[in-house]
Amino acid sequence: MPNLRIAVQYAGTAYHGWQIQPGRPTIQGHLKDALRTLLRQDVMPHGAARTDAGVHALGQVANVPYQGQEADPRRLLRGLNALLPADIRVRSVTPAPADFHARHSARGRIYRYRIQHGDVRSPFEREFSAWVRAPLDAGAMERAAAHLVGRHDFASFRGAGDQSLSPLKTIRRSEIAEQNGMIVYTVEADSFLQYMVRNISGTLIEVGRGRFAPDSVGAILGARDRRLAGPTAPPGGLFLVEVLYGDLVPPVGG
Numbered sequence: 001m002p003n004l005r006i007a008v009q010y011a012g013t014a015y016h017g018w019q020i021q022p023g024r025p026t027i028q029g030h031l032k033d034a035l036r037t038l039l040r041q042d043v044m045p046h047g048a049a050r051t052d053a054g055v056h057a058l059g060q061v062a063n064v065p066y067q068g069q070e071a072d073p074r075r076l077l078r079g080l081n082a083l084l085p086a087d088i089r090v091r092s093v094t095p096a097p098a099d100f101h102a103r104h105s106a107r108g109r110i111y112r113y114r115i116q117h118g119d120v121r122s123p124f125e126r127e128f129s130a131w132v133r134a135p136l137d138a139g140a141m142e143r144a145a146a147h148l149v150g151r152h153d154f155a156s157f158r159g160a161g162d163q164s165l166s167p168l169k170t171i172r173r174s175e176i177a178e179q180n181g182m183i184v185y186t187v188e189a190d191s192f193l194q195y196m197v198r199n200i201s202g203t204l205i206e207v208g209r210g211r212f213a214p215d216s217v218g219a220i221l222g223a224r225d226r227r228l229a230g231p232t233a234p235p236g237g238l239f240l241v242e243v244l245y246g247d248l249v250p251p252v253g254g
Helices: 027-039 073-083 138-146 196-209 216-223
Strands: 003-010 056-065 088-095 108-117 130-132 150-153 168-179 182-189 238-244
Touching: 003 027, 003 073, 027 056, 027 073, 027 088, 073 088, 108 196, 130 196, 138 168, 138 182, 138 196, 138 216, 182 196, 196 216, 196 238
Parallel strands: 056 238, 108 130
Antiparallel strands: 003 056, 003 088, 108 182, 108 238, 150 168, 168 182
16 A cells, blocks of 8 residues: 655644644644645555644644545645645655655654743734743753653653543753743654643743743652643643654655
């Protein structure tokens, strides 16, 4: 059975996340409808990450098994972008091995959370960052973020509805950068719990405000108690940046 790898970008503001939900606009739903038109069969795009409502993606990946002759990737690329809403764009369509699965084959994922801070919020960032009026201490946030690197039980940052089999995850990178009033948190891990990045980001914001000490993040992590961590940060600041596959499939260019 032929299989496609599709790289997708989207602004998630208008959508109830990636996964199909009856009666609600979703990324997966729009992509499924467009593929049905072009392939003339009912297919299901399997996403690498089930981004939540309002979350954006620079590097979402989906795979699509389908029946029949191999489709022309260039024709599908043009056709999908002609049919999809303007806030969803397909970056590339490539043939994939039959056993490639966008989610199960992934070796890791990179997310980015953007936080604007200061008295005035840019109108151009309203849908693509969180906003904190008070100045944030980026150095303290960087020290706090470093406590998360390694393999840990992340139950303190787990969403109430998370259905993962285990809260054990390995964070390979946890970094803070600041430029022109924007603080950006970048985190790479083998996989993530539901709301994990937003719960970590909310906790780092509390550190930046001075409400938590940087070293307290290690204690919060070790306690495995969600009540001790900060609030869940808003979805608009979160971006799925990249899905990592190692040498399993070639990287997407551009």
